[in-house]
Amino acid sequence: MDPVDAGIIERLRANARAGYGDIGEQVGLSASAVKRRVDRMVADGVIRGFTVRVDPRIEGSVIEAHVELFCRGTVSPRALQRILEGVPEVVEAGTVTGEADAIVFMRARDVGALEEALERVRTAASVDHTRSAIVLSKLITR
Amino acid sequence: MDPVDAGIIERLRANARAGYGDIGEQVGLSASAVKRRVDRMVADGVIRGFTVRVDPRIEGSVIEAHVELFCRGTVSPRALQRILEGVPEVVEAGTVTGEADAIVFMRARDVGALEEALERVRTAASVDHTRSAIVLSKLITR
DNA sequence: GATGAAACCTAACCTTT
């Protein structure tokens, strides 16, 4: 990961379907040199994959919630991670400053799926209780 | 947006650099038919763009915070949106159930940038106060 | 959906440091 790699990623972030030649022009490399670097970054796991950004209004009616997690006693971040990894509805999660032990951002197909996912988080051995805020209207998605 | 479009998006979500021919094989269309549909979805804004998913540990030391927003009186979602749109550090935002009027998820390059962004949100006319939880260790990113 | 020209991807080979 040198400045050239960073430049390539910046270009791919803007348009992941850009040709290697186009990217090369912008970072001052030939097409094959760019491809080699991209291949290496994919192999190394620096680049996890290439995706499409879809209009969130089209994505189907999704329901989202911010969930504060309160645990019993002391729980290691690793243990929390193990619990949350098993719940695909968890989009973002991290331990945080403040009262809660962690905050989890969840996204599900409908209320039922969200409730079920929440239940799976809540029943984990070390989780004492949760406090949820359901997203009513989406203001920003970036 | 019919089931075939949904299939194409699903394939692009898995790999946005996949060839039209490959996608066509999976959804039962020729390469040119797939290209036409993708072009149309891009033109219609259904597809916003193509990006790369990067290992978050590589992305440079980012700092994140969950911020609860409390407003003075009644504020329309639209007004909130106008405030938040101007702050690029805001990654996700929505009005929510519960005490807070909105919850905002922010991401900045460092503590200084986060503080400055928070300040910009806080000083908006209708915002009364905020309550932040800084993310300490990232557990899940999807 | 098919066609063909242009553009692109990709691997092998060569040059440079």
Next chain:
DNA sequence: AAAGGTTAGGTTTCATC
């Protein structure tokens, strides 16, 4: 060795029919 450039082929894209 390690990293980039060049070349050449096969493939893909893309406008047109």
